[in-house]
Each structure stands twice: as C-alpha cells, then as structure tokens.
Amino acid sequence: MAPSNPRRIDQGRVVTFSFEGQTVRACEGESVAAALTAAGIRDFRNSIVSGQPRGIYCMMGACFDCLVEIDGVPNRQACMTEVQEGMFVRRQAGAVEVKA
C-alpha cells in the first residue's frame, strides 16, 4: 500500500522539473522516479497490453515499468535518469511511433 503522505528526505540542492505541466521539486542526485514518487505521483503510463496504470517497480533498471517521456525522448527509464533542472517529463503514451 502506498503511503498517502510520502515524507521526503531532504538533502542537497533543490532541482525543479515539470511532469505533465505540473512543477515537481526534487533534490539534486535523485532519479526522476524517486522524485515523482516523493511528490505522490505513482502512475507514469498505462500498460500497452492491459491499459492498466504502471509506475515504479524494481527501481534498478531491470523491469522497464517506469517508462516516461523526458525532453521529447520516449521510453526513458525514470529510475535510471537523474533529475535535471527544467526537465520536461510526460507520461509515456503507448507504443512508439516510428517515422517512415
């Protein structure tokens, strides 16, 4: 069960980025996945197979569940990407469209 009020462990310089237009505060050195989770955001995309919401799972780069679009690049693993000031993060919307 997810805690309803996740408590942030605050350390280091503050970094802000956006998720679906919403500003998210993070700490320097955190992964995008950790920052989103600390901000109470758990659903990063919908499963292509079932349509069910997906978010963090292994938090170590093995499961490919925490996929988000970062700065226009789709299917980035949020747990393997460190937050950067001004990052533009969106939910990963389905399968990638390849341009002919």
Add this chain to the structure above:
Amino acid sequence: MIPNENFADTIIVGGGLLGSAVAWGLTRLGQKVIVLDEGDVALRASRGNFGLVWVSGKGEFLPPYARWSRLSSELWPQLAEELIEQTGISPVYQKPGGVMFSLTEEDLARKREQIGRMKDYNGPKGYGARMMDKAELDEMLPGLGPDVLGGTYSPHDGHCNPLFLLRGLHAGLQKAGGCYVSDAPATKIEKEGSSFVVSTSHGRYAGAKLILAAGHGNRWLAPQVGLEVPLIAEKGEILVTERARPLLTMPTHLLRQTGEGTIMIGDSHEHTGYSTRSRSTVIADLARYAVHCFPALAQLRLVRSWGAVRILTPDGCPVYQQSELCPGAFSINCHSGVTLAGAHALALAPAIAEGALSGELDAFHPRRFANGTVKSAAH
C-alpha cells in the same frame, strides 16, 4: 521404494519445447506422463528462441525434414486451438506468410537455387516459397532498405509467442493429469524389471517408456540407454526493442514484431561452447545489419538482449531414435522446437506411443551421419 505417484506410462526427461510438446501429445492419448526438468540452471534453449514457425528452406538436403516442417505448420492451428480451449493460454499463432530478403546477388542466386531444388519435395502439395523482386517485396513489407535486392516469400511461414506456447504446453499436460517436476536433474537411468527408473534429487521415477528430451543434456543421458547423439552447440543472440506501433507487416528470418509491439532482431552464430553470454560486438553487428535492412529501426531503443545455445546436429535436422539395447527408450533432439511443436505434439507423440519411429520418421535416425557426407543447411 518408489512411491506410487512416481510411476508413469512414460517418463520424459526435459521439460523444454520438445519434451513438453511430446508429453502433452501423450496425455492427449490418455497416457500418464511425468516430465522431469533440470530447472533454471539448464541451458534453456526453449526460452531463448525467436518464435518463428518457419518452413522455408528447412530440409533442403533432407527432404523428409522439409515435409515434416510443412506437416507441422499444417498441424499448428490445431495445436493452438486445443491449447486455448484447454488452458486459456493462447500461443498467439499467426501465419501471414514469411519473407527472407537478400542484400547480395549471390544470396539471391542461392535462394533461387534452393527453391529449384525443393520445388518437388512436397509432391502435388507444392513447396510454396517463391522469389520476389524488390518491388513485390516493398509492397508486401514496406520499409526495407535500398540495399535489399529481393528475396523469397512463403505462405506457409508464420510466428507465435514461444513463451506462451511453452507455458500452455506445461499447463495443458498437467491439466490432463500429467506431472511436471522442476529442479529434478536426472542423475542416473536404470532398468528395473520392465521399467525405466530415473534417479533425481527429488527421488526416483519409473515408467514403461522413457523419452530423453534434455537438449544438450542428451549427450550424456543417451549413452545410459545405449544411444549416441551427435550434437553441436552454437550460440545465437537476440536483441529486443522498445514497444513500437505496428511497423513490420510480416515476420522475416531476421526481424519480427510481436503483438505487443516489441521488435526482435536475430540470426547471429557463434561457437563459444555452452556460453550464453551476450557480446557487445555481436550486438553491434546485429543492430547495424538490422538497420541496414530496415532503416526505420534506427529510431528505436533496444531494451534487452540475450544469448542462447542452439541444439544443432551435423545437418541441422532433428535426431529421433529408439534404443535397440533398451527398447522403449527414445532420444529426441531438434533445433526448431517452436516450428515443430505441431508435429511433435500431434504426430511424433502418437508414433512414440505406438513404439515405432517408422516411415519418414526413420530418416531422422542418426545413422544418416555415418557415411560422413553431411551437408549442413538452413536451420
């Protein structure tokens, strides 16, 4: 003392695609079977394959194998339907036909020669594969790169989800009353009275018949029942991309797209013994060649790669044999466990149940290697 529940009509050593398909087929005939599987320390070829259900080019130098592969493709729809009905697990079998393409004139000529050689192998049924020029290929499979000169198409080729196939066979054979024992490597095979007794760390199991389907493990198991199996280890590596919107209209010998959108890239060959380790040089070569053949792939990210050890015989065709020293003991090996699942479940299993590998099945006996003139072919 062997407990009652460890007795079966047939004991099968090896729960991969080959052992499981035959075991499933035997339960379908009303047999009580026990499948003994080594566990995840095994080489696991059945989980490392590409998922093609492929007929083209198989058996170019052994016509019975061409007919066996074709038979399997004809039995596949029935296997798929029965698995769905019995277990609810679909192997997602699709047969849009298959394409093989060439980037050199030499390779095109080779394919033309192969079709010429194989055209009468199926008699009046016909072989099915035909040459395609670049324009025809582009219409059938848009997106091929400019260096693709042409290729072949066969309506008998297709693909499936091989992991769901294996899972369905496991679920089905157990639903029909069979047992699947995991983490039970066979350590010894003996004859006690009229039963074959297999010792494992989980205890001893006995059956009136014994089938060795342990992949490379057959090399040391088969001699225990007076059989020999010449097997060659060859590694194949596979690359897996992120999920993409539908891009490949049909499966090819190098690339296929799964229903979920993943694109798989394969067809490498290495001789590194029983190693399954991925090598970055091979990954790079596979990726480079794939992009050369289908340029749009360059836009996709790879998420995974793996290596698996193929089970090859000197000619790449299956080896099925029954022991003369120990009648009732069979040893079976093949490379194309996915393609041949239909034949294994619905034709080989009944033949083994009857106790005879006769007719065209005799062509798969390893005595064919004895004269030394073996041509290695497409696998």
